[in-house]
Amino acid sequence: MNGIFAGQSGLPFTVTTSGTATNTGASASRDNVVAGAPQYPAKKSVSEWFNPAAFAVPTAYNWSNSGRNILRGPDEINLDSSAEKKFPITEGTTLLFRVEFFNMFNHPQFQIPASVIASGGVGSITTTSNTARQMQFTLKLSF
Numbered sequence: 001m002n003g004i005f006a007g008q009s010g011l012p013f014t015v016t017t018s019g020t021a022t023n024t025g026a027s028a029s030r031d032n033v034v035a036g037a038p039q040y041p042a043k044k045s046v047s048e049w050f051n052p053a054a055f056a057v058p059t060a061y062n063w064s065n066s067g068r069n070i071l072r073g074p075d076e077i078n079l080d081s082s083a084e085k086k087f088p089i090t091e092g093t094t095l096l097f098r099v100e101f102f103n104m105f106n107h108p109q110f111q112i113p114a115s116v117i118a119s120g121g122v123g124s125i126t127t128t129s130n131t132a133r134q135m136q137f138t139l140k141l142s143f
Contacts, residue, residue: 003081010076012069013112015050017057018119030064031055031117039071046125049074049113057117073112078130079104096140106133 015031033039037054044050050071058064084098109130114121 001081001083003079005077005079007077008075010073011112013071013073013115014068015055015066015071015115015117017117029058030066030068032058032064033066033070044074046110048123049125050115050123052117052123055117071115074110074125076109076129077107078109093141093143096138096142098138098140100136100138102134102136103130104133 017029017031019029032055034054034056038051039054041048041051055066080100080102081104082098082100084096087095087097089095108128110125111127111129113123113125116122
């Protein structure tokens with residue numbers, strides 16, 4: 001039996017707005033944090049990972065009051081495993097059977113959510129970063 005466990009905290013991301021309020025020519029700028037509004041909902045889900053109402057577009061010619069990467073995306077947890085058994089056939093001949101599982105529990109790994117305020121689907125997650133469970137079987141005859 002073999003196993004590989006991988007776990008990591010969510011990737012940081014920044015809530016932005018398209019265009020720039022500072023008139024510097026940048027394609028995107030950070031948004032203001034709304035005082036008193038919670039940045040995350042009471043229960044995170046793929047349809048609402050962060051609270052879009054906690055951010056507002058800065059007024060013209062003003063820098064935002066938020067920092068870079070102040071929010072975190074979903075955690076990533078994965079388990080790959082394998083099992084093998086060797087069967088002796090004769091004195092110099094063996095048969096090896098091996099099965100491998102990638103993403104053994106078929107757990108989706110989600111990307112960071114859409115984070116451009118005033119665009120469709122902001123705060124929601126629409127993509128995954130891994131594939132569904134895969135199994136691989138092997139037979140090896142050694143002589």
